[in-house]
Amino acid sequence: MNTPTPPANFEAPWHGQAFALAVALNEAGVFGWSEWTEAFSESLDALRKDQPLNGADDYYTAWIATLERILCDRDVVAAQSLAEMKANWTDAFNTTPHGKPVHPKMVHEG
Amino acid sequence: MPHDGHDHSHSLLPSDPELRVRALESILVNKGLVDPAALNVLIDTYENKIGPKNGARVVAKSWTDPEFRARLQDDASAAIADLGYVGRQGEHMVAVENTPEQHNMVVCTLCSCYPWPVLGIPPAWYKSDAYRARAVREPRAVLSEFGVSLLPDQKIRVWDSTAEIRYLVIPMRPEGSEGMPEDELAALVTRDSMIGTGLVSV
Structure with a gap:
């Protein structure tokens, strides 16, 4: 019996967004790929202290934690700005009527 | 407990990691470090072409x-x-x-x-x-x-x-x-x- 090859895709849109950010930043020379895999494997280790990883959401959660850490460590972005921007996105979702485009207030670093 | 006085017609709040991705992307795009169009091309490539x-x-x-x-x-x-x-x-x-x-x-x-x-x-x-x-x-x-x-x-x-x-x-x-x-x-x-x-x- 032959099962058709399943399409390669991301299980959730944010998985793809997180993935693309790392690839784009690497292509832009912000970090090298071996640096990335090293930092990423540290994030996975930190996450699996609580429970074994299922390889889906938790994998991309570690991916995002790695992005945040690398970018903050190198002063590419400030941790404070990320926290504020996340709060702005949260506010925007909570105040935008369902079905309307969500536009958060931008955080500008000084 | 019912959410009294709360407006239920607002957009559904995404998960924590999804909000963090959005925050990262907003800041990086605003700084000119990533191009939203290039991100879409990357996603489309890995989603559909490769x-x-x-x-x-x-x-x-x-x-x-x-x-x-x-x-x-x-x-x-x-x-x-x-x-x-x-x-x-x-x-x-x-x-x-x-x-x-x-x-x-x-x-x-x-x-x-x-x-x-x-x-x-x-x-x-x-x-x-x-x-x-x-x-x-x-x-x-x-x-x-x-x-x-x-x-x-x-x-x-x-x-x-x-x-x-x-x-x-x-x-x-x-x-x-x-x-x-x-x-x-x-x-x-x-x-x-x-x-x-x-x-x-x-």
Whole structure:
């Protein structure tokens, strides 16, 4: 019996967004790929202290934690700005009527 | 408790990691470090254009073209690049052929190294701790859970990917596929068979 090859895709849109950010930043020379895999494997280790990883959401959660850490460590972005921007996105979702485009207030670093 | 006085008509709040991705993207785009259009192209490429179909073509060609097969064994990166499958995570490829004596299986115990240009984005199970730990420790048990039973004398070799080297398993050509053209053969080749957790059948 032959099962058709399943399409390669991301299980959730944010998985793809997180993935693309790392690839784009690497292509832009912000970090090298071996640096990335090293930092990423540290994030996975930190996450699996609580429970074994299922390889889906938790994998991309570690991916995002790695992005945040690398970018903050190198002063590419400030941790404070990320926290504020996340709060702005949260506010925007909570105040935008369902079905309307969500536009958060931008955080500008000084 | 009912959410009294709360407006229920607002948009559904995304999950915590999703909000963090949005925050990262907003800040990085605002700083001019990433281009939203380029991000969309990357997502579309890995979502729709790069995937196991590429690897399946490599396998089918290796089955039908002895010269290509020799080149693939000699320098897989170059042979695969000749078919147009180039790009990240495919720079140092090694093709490992299954034989009646040896079955090959690929894992990445470090993180999730995977040959993107030929297989696309790895499935969740490949990235799970369960697979990563057990593929090395008890490969035969893992294979049987995938429904794979090997020949009695077939040995299993597990290849651990690294940031530098990625492996592509070349499964055995199935009986009953004699005379099939390359594109029909390629349609038989599954993603799992190229990781080593599946076999190809007609």
